[in-house]
Amino acid sequence: MIQAFLLSFKLAAITALVLLAFGVPLAYWLTFNDFRGRRLLEAVLLLPLTLPPTVLGFYLLVLFSADGPLGNLGLRWAFSFAGILLGSIIFSLPFALTAYKEAFRAIDPEVLDVVRTLGVSRWKRWRKVILPWIWPGLISGTLLAFAHTLGEFGVVLLVGGSIPGKTRVASIYIFDLVQALDFESAHQAAAIFVVLSLALIYAVRSLEEAWKSRIGSSIR
Amino acid sequence: MGTLRLLLFFLLLVGGASANGLRLAAAANLNQVLPELIAAFERSYPAYQVMVSYGASGTLSQQIGRGAPYDVFISASPVYIDYLENLGLISERRPFALGKLALFYSRRLKPTLSDISDLTRSDVKRIAIANPQHAPYGQAALDCLRFYNIYNQLQNKLIYAANVSQAAQMALHGADAALIALPLARNPNMVAAGYYYEINQSCYSPILQEVAILKKTEAAVNFLNFLTSPRATSILLAYGYTIP
Numbered sequence: 001m002i003q004a005f006l007l008s009f010k011l012a013a014i015t016a017l018v019l020l021a022f023g024v025p026l027a028y029w030l031t032f033n034d035f036r037g038r039r040l041l042e043a044v045l046l047l048p049l050t051l052p053p054t055v056l057g058f059y060l061l062v063l064f065s066a067d068g069p070l071g072n073l074g075l076r077w078a079f080s081f082a083g084i085l086l087g088s089i090i091f092s093l094p095f096a097l098t099a100y101k102e103a104f105r106a107i108d109p110e111v112l113d114v115v116r117t118l119g120v121s122r123w124k125r126w127r128k129v130i131l132p133w134i135w136p137g138l139i140s141g142t143l144l145a146f147a148h149t150l151g152e153f154g155v156v157l158l159v160g161g162s163i164p165g166k167t168r169v170a171s172i173y174i175f176d177l178v179q180a181l182d183f184e185s186a187h188q189a190a191a192i193f194v195v196l197s198l199a200l201i202y203a204v205r206s207l208e209e210a211w212k213s214r215i216g217s218s219i220r
Numbered sequence: 221m222g223t224l225r226l227l228l229f230f231l232l233l234v235g236g237a238s239a240n241g242l243r244l245a246a247a248a249n250l251n252q253v254l255p256e257l258i259a260a261f262e263r264s265y266p267a268y269q270v271m272v273s274y275g276a277s278g279t280l281s282q283q284i285g286r287g288a289p290y291d292v293f294i295s296a297s298p299v300y301i302d303y304l305e306n307l308g309l310i311s312e313r314r315p316f317a318l319g320k321l322a323l324f325y326s327r328r329l330k331p332t333l334s335d336i337s338d339l340t341r342s343d344v345k346r347i348a349i350a351n352p353q354h355a356p357y358g359q360a361a362l363d364c365l366r367f368y369n370i371y372n373q374l375q376n377k378l379i380y381a382a383n384v385s386q387a388a389q390m391a392l393h394g395a396d397a398a399l400i401a402l403p404l405a406r407n408p409n410m411v412a413a414g415y416y417y418e419i420n421q422s423c424y425s426p427i428l429q430e431v432a433i434l435k436k437t438e439a440a441v442n443f444l445n446f447l448t449s450p451r452a453t454s455i456l457l458a459y460g461y462t463i464p
Contacts (some may be wrong), residue, residue: 065286079288161283163243163290164271176274179385180251181392181409 001189003165004173011081011156011169012149015088019096020142027100032109046094053091053154060087060159077159084160084167088149096145103137103211136211140204147200150193242439243289244272245280247296247429248350248383249319249357249401253459254294260455261446268439276383278354284309284434291435292443296384297356301432312433316447317461319427321360322405324388324416325397332415336364339397340373347377348390348398357384360424361399367423401427402460428464 030042048056063070064078077083107130115129131138153171160167162176170189177186246254251274258270273290275283281300284293285307293310295301296319304310325333329343339347350358358380365371381387384401391398392413405416431447433440446452453463 061286076287078286079283161288162273162275163288164273165241166289168273179248179383179389180274181385181389181404181407183409 004168004170008150008170011088012146014085015092015149016142016146018089019145023096024100027097028104031101031104045097048091049094057155057158079161081166084156087155087159088152091155092145092148095148096141099141099144103134107133136207140207143204240268242268242270243291245290246272246274246294247277248274248385249296251385252403256455257452260451265442276355291440293434294431296427296429298428298430301430309434310432311436313430314444315428315430315464317429317456318464319429319461320402321419321424322400322402322416323419324391324400324405324414326414336368337370340370344396346379346395348379348381348387348395350384350387351380355383356427357401360427364419364423
């Protein structure tokens with residue numbers, strides 16, 4: 001059981017960090033730039049919200065297969081940790097991206113313009129103006145991605161199977177326990193999940209509230 | 221940066237499997253007997269650490285065909301090992317047990333079912349079987365329903381599980397009856413919730429359990445030999461399998 005939960009944490013942590021690393025710049029770019037095809041791009045990025053996990057899982061398996069586009073490059077990631085990691089990143093992207101964009105939208109563009117005309121460098125703008133303004137939004141988006149990955153099931157099952165230590169994350173571990181008629185262990189693991197998820201969502205909500213009160217006290 | 225250090229610690233903990241790990245992919249019907257078999261195997265070979273994933277034989281063979289990293293595959297039907305052998309993925313194979321099909325039904329049903337054709341009774345509303353497309357016990361169940369000429373009448377009552385163990389679980393959570401592997405019907409949770417009897421073996425083709433080596437390691441060869449040893453045989457017999 002500990003192994004499965006640790007694996008879930010590992011998957012969720014890496015997923016959340018990857019989303020933080022490239023989701024924040026992406027959200028910034030999408031918020032402050034208008035270009036042809038932006039809406040279509042956003043629609044594609046939000047697609048995993050409505051796509052059945054089976055569809056995403058199936059396409060990933062096709063991509064990873066020996067004669068698939070990624071498999072051809074030697075990335076035969078089906079039934080491996082790398083495979084479920086990629087699946088989780090894609091599946092949690094809409095959640096992180098929406099939260100990050102929400103955070104950037106709260107920034108008053110005029111303030112950014114003023115700062116820019118004052119000749120403040122890009123690096124300094126981020127460090128002194130943007131990040132202090134929106135960090136709770138970024139953290140809550142990242143936590144949300146973490147929590148969503150913990151609760152992930154369909155894509156991981158399809159792409160990862162259920163290999164102990166590699167792809168058998170906590171949600172699948174519980175699925176296996178129920179199927180094996182081991183209800184006692186299933187109850188224990190499920191209870192841990194409820195407490196954990198509640199704590200995470202509570203943290204996300206608290207950050208959101210804290211953040212909203214900050215925005216309220218700022219220029220707007 | 222305490223959190224980062226904690227994170228790294230977790231990552232290290234979860235890190236790669238031990239060198240003496242043996243990864244099994246096993247048919248779901250074996251999830252009752254295999255823990256005991258593995259415990260006995262590990263007592264004889266304390267150096268090995270066996271890890272097992274259960275699923276429908278067809279599902280597992282698909283996963284293995286797509287590169288899932290197992291060392292040994294135990295299928296409830298030779299068909300799926302044939303499939304992998306054609307792909308050149310099998311180095312050695314050996315049948316080791318025959319499985320039996322059982323009819324399990326809920327205590328709610330009164331009077332009790334005396335015969336498989338009682339499944340047509342109106343108070344039997346849902347019957348769980350494993351999906352015949354990729355689960356050998358599902359195929360056997362279907363064969364029997366056809367053999368007794370009740371399949372057409374029961375068609376609308378059948379619910380399909382991903383594998384035979386899920387069919388058993390469905391019988392505990394909603395279905396009135398299930399056609400499942402005998403060891404599953406004998407599980408304490410099942411016995412507490414209903415009754416079972418063995419189905420006449422003449423209505424289905426033998427459910428031959430076969431073990432195959434995918435990655436030839438010392439551990440895999442030892443495990444294959446162990447499954448046909450007298451020690452393993454006595455455990456299998458105790459769980460309701462017969463020996464071919």
